[in-house]
Amino acid sequence: MRILTLLVFILTFIGCNKNVQKIADTKSPTDRIEILLSKMTIEEKIGQMVQYNGFWDSTGPAPSEGDSKKKYEHLRTGQVGSVLNVSGVENVRNMQKVVVEESRLGIPLIFGLDVIHGHKTLSPIPLAESASWDLELIEASARMAAKEATARGINWTFAPMVDISRDARWGRVMEGAGEDVFLGTAIARARVRGFQGNDLSATNTLAATAKHFAAYGFAESGRDYNTADIGTSTLYNVVLPPFKACVEEGICTFMNSFNVLNGIPATGDKFLQRELLKGKWNFDGFIVSDWGSANEMIDHGYAKDLKHAAELAANAGSDMDMESYAYIKHLKEVVEEGKIPMELIDDSVRRILKIKEKLGLFDDPYKYCDIDREKTQVFNQENKDEVLEIAKKSIVLLKNENNILPIKKDQQNILVIGELAADKTSPLGSWRIGSDDNTATSVLEGIDNLGIDYHFSNGVKLVEGNVDFINEVKINESDKTGFEEAITNAASADLVIMVLGEHGFQSGEGRSRTKLGFPGLQQELLEQIAEVNKNIILVNMSGRPLVLTWADENIPAIVQAWQLGTRSGDAIASVLFGEQNPCGKLPMSFPRSVGQVPIYYNKLNTGRPGPNELVFWSHYIDESNDPLYPFGYGLSYTDFTYSNVNIQITDTLKHEIKVNVDLKNNGDVDGREVAQLYIRDKVASVSRPIKELKGFQLADLKAGESTTLTFKLSESELGFYDNNGNFIFESGEFEIFVGGSSDTKMSKTIEL
Numbered sequence: 028m029r030i031l032t033l034l035v036f037i038l039t040f041i042g043c044n045k046n047v048q049k050i051a052d053t054k055s056p057t058d059r060i061e062i063l064l065s066k067m068t069i070e071e072k073i074g075q076m077v078q079y080n081g082f083w084d085s086t087g088p089a090p091s092e093g094d095s096k097k098k099y100e101h102l103r104t105g106q107v108g109s110v111l112n113v114s115g116v117e118n119v120r121n122m123q124k125v126v127v128e129e130s131r132l133g134i135p136l137i138f139g140l141d142v143i144h145g146h147k148t149l150s151p152i153p154l155a156e157s158a159s160w161d162l163e164l165i166e167a168s169a170r171m172a173a174k175e176a177t178a179r180g181i182n183w184t185f186a187p188m189v190d191i192s193r194d195a196r197w198g199r200v201m202e203g204a205g206e207d208v209f210l211g212t213a214i215a216r217a218r219v220r221g222f223q224g225n226d227l228s229a230t231n232t233l234a235a236t237a238k239h240f241a242a243y244g245f246a247e248s249g250r251d252y253n254t255a256d257i258g259t260s261t262l263y264n265v266v267l268p269p270f271k272a273c274v275e276e277g278i279c280t281f282m283n284s285f286n287v288l289n290g291i292p293a294t295g296d297k298f299l300q301r302e303l304l305k306g307k308w309n310f311d312g313f314i315v316s317d318w319g320s321a322n323e324m325i326d327h328g329y330a331k332d333l334k335h336a337a338e339l340a341a342n343a344g345s346d347m348d349m350e351s352y353a354y355i356k357h358l359k360e361v362v363e364e365g366k367i368p369m370e371l372i373d374d375s376v377r378r379i380l381k382i383k384e385k386l387g388l389f390d391d392p393y394k395y396c397d398i399d400r401e402k403t404q405v406f407n408q409e410n411k412d413e414v415l416e417i418a419k420k421s422i423v424l425l426k427n428e429n430n431i432l433p434i435k436k437d438q439q440n441i442l443v444i445g446e447l448a449a450d451k452t453s454p455l456g457s458w459r460i461g462s463d464d465n466t467a468t469s470v471l472e473g474i475d476n477l478g479i480d481y482h483f484s485n486g487v488k489l490v491e492g493n494v495d496f497i498n499e500v501k502i503n504e505s506d507k508t509g510f511e512e513a514i515t516n517a518a519s520a521d522l523v524i525m526v527l528g529e530h531g532f533q534s535g536e537g538r539s540r541t542k543l544g545f546p547g548l549q550q551e552l553l554e555q556i557a558e559v560n561k562n563i564i565l566v567n568m569s570g571r572p573l574v575l576t577w578a579d580e581n582i583p584a585i586v587q588a589w590q591l592g593t594r595s596g597d598a599i600a601s602v603l604f605g606e607q608n609p610c611g612k613l614p615m616s617f618p619r620s621v622g623q624v625p626i627y628y629n630k631l632n633t634g635r636p637g638p639n640e641l642v643f644w645s646h647y648i649d650e651s652n653d654p655l656y657p658f659g660y661g662l663s664y665t666d667f668t669y670s671n672v673n674i675q676i677t678d679t680l681k682h683e684i685k686v687n688v689d690l691k692n693n694g695d696v697d698g699r700e701v702a703q704l705y706i707r708d709k710v711a712s713v714s715r716p717i718k719e720l721k722g723f724q725l726a727d728l729k730a731g732e733s734t735t736l737t738f739k740l741s742e743s744e745l746g747f748y749d750n751n752g753n754f755i756f757e758s759g760e761f762e763i764f765v766g767g768s769s770d771t772k773m774s775k776t777i778e779l
């Protein structure tokens with residue numbers, strides 16, 4: 028009898044080794060997954076729910092990592108479902124081979140990486156791209172990123188970050204689409220389409236992740252990882268819609284977040300993950316935790332130890348544990364103690380296997396491992412040209428007194444000041460894991476490439492020492508080397524271009540700031556240069572809105588150049604010298620002072636909106652309520668005028684309306700306008716904002732050309748979420764605004 032059992036076991040074992048392939052050949056996707064699931068031990072099931080950080084040189088475990096031998100063993104015993112931060116065809120192939128050939132069931136790994144704004148060829152940081160409002164280009168940029176990353180073995184990106192944020196102190200605003208839910212939702216959809224394409228089983232598309240679920244962008248006082256405490260109206264109307272849109276676009280995965288939301292750490296939040304996302308929204312992909320976030324529930328005072336954290340996270344619906352070791356160490360015990368039903372483990376595993384199946388990994392686990400593709404499709408000219416297009420359209424012209432811009436090419440004596448002008452790394456911004464330092468075109472190179480004569484004065488050092496992802500950025504606060512030279516040269520220049528701002532790693536994760544001015548000595552230098560030469564063009568390279576109030580009062584031209592990626596310098600030069608007419612519009616308000624933050628256009632009116640002569644209205648006694656530059660704002664080298672707003676009710680019962688408006692390019696150069704439509708729901712059962720973006724269109728108009736734009740609105744734009752999370756429409760008066768910025772005053776009111 029014993030021998031018989033052993034024989035059966037051996038036969039099953041031999042059969043299973045090739046099982047994944049065989050099952051893939053014969054069955055429907057659901058059958059394959061169910062068959063596989065039925066063969067898995069509890070250890071193997073939990074293994075699928077484990078994600079390890081990279082510990083791999085191309086031939087095996089990296090010696091530097093203490094626990095890499097143990098991790099390697101877990102690969103061989105089928106106790107790892109995914110790894111992150113392992114990339115490159117050779118690495119991926121070799122690691123996949125261990126799992127496929129040596130583990131009992133041979134279930135392939137899924138390889139995740141933060142492919143946030145390109146991989147080796149970098150697009151502008153996501154916030155900058157959002158300033159283009161160009162959904163086609165944004166989708167194409169994600170497409171390009173997917174092509175490059177998959178050519179390097181990656182099949183899962185931890186993007187898009189769809190966290191809405193109103194707080195420029197938070198360093199991660201660079202990774203999102205800004206402050207507005209309507210724009211943010213449209214961009215979230217475009218990015219998912221770009222990454223995942225129409226066919227997930229193709230070799231050049233990858234699984235995307237909507238992150239961070241939820242409310243991470245509302246970290247109190249902009250301090251990263253801090254608590255979020257928001258009301259239901261903000262949760263339903265501002266935070267959640269971009270996530271829901273990602274589900275509607277068929278996104279494969281979600282990532283939960285580090286923060287506590289209303290007292291519950293997101294990783295352990297059953298309401299968000301199980302009830303809302305997997306329940307009400309019917310999300311059929313899987314949820315990965317953020318890095319170590321299960322473990323962090325101990326520090327949050329929510330889990331008493333790692334075992335308790337495993338129980339809370341898995342019960343709440345967090346399917347895969349990124350680097351907490353909570354599941355690998357404790358989940359089996361938790362299941363055996365009956366603290367989590369086996370069905371929930373099966374549900375998580377099923378979800379993970381389903382994504383692997385969709386990616387086609389069961390048919391070919393090495394499908395992303397084509398060495399020729401890696402050689403030809405990464406950092407090639409086509410990709411570099413593509414990112415230039417979006418970089419040009421992401422630049423926002425903030426001020427242009429007396430049309431000092433564009434610079435005339437025959438201008439004799441142009442001086443460029445600022446270390447960032449020569450910097451080939453900072454323009455790559457934060458989140459650039461696959462790219463190499465010094466691969467962006469600098470502003471100086473961009474100007475050179477246009478064949479312009481200039482001289483360069485280093486001026487001010489922004490940072491000291493080597494800066495990399497790990498080291499903290501050191502701000503130079505005292506070394507004025509170069510000041511004198513810069514001031515002397517500036518005094519005799521026709522025009523000064525000052526390239527100031529933030530270093531590439533002064534924004535991003537963990538890079539919160541309390542001051543939003545130029546770091547270090549840059550402001551001082553700017554003021555001293557302005558004393559000797561008024562003809563200054565300020566180029567601000569930053570990963571977030573900065574406070575530019577002094578500059579706005581004293582400098583004739585300001586260009587918001589963000590961090591624009593691989594072709595940054597070319598894009599900036601093309602705007603400065605008029606090859607590209609700037610057309611970006613701000614996706615986030617620029618404050619006048621830090622004290623105004625969080626500042627956003629779609630605020631509630633308050634009971635005392637003022638202004639009046641008394642002191643008792645909602646305002647500051649030392650600063651205006653208005654931002655320096657509002658959401659949606661951006662100038663052009665031409666002028667656009669809006670006229671003849673006309674509203675027709677096209678369906679009275681369904682509350683559908685059509686808004687027509689005439690738009691004219693009044694200048695003598697061609698240009699693009701981002702035409703925007705806002706609404707105000709005058710009276711509602713939950714107070715509504717004074718303005719909400721509900722439509723936008725890109726209009727490319729030749730000099731002198733006019734067009735009529737038509738916006739269509741229905742209940743989905745005119746309605747809102749009540750405090751129970753139900754989407755409702757309420758009849759009444761709506762004011763409809765049209766214009767080129769959120770501060771537009773052009774409006775008409777209708778009754779619906």
Ligand code: NOJ
Binds near residue numbers: 238
């Ligand atoms: C932590 C970040 O919050 C998350 O966005 C990222 O995807 C993971 N680390 C993995 O790098």
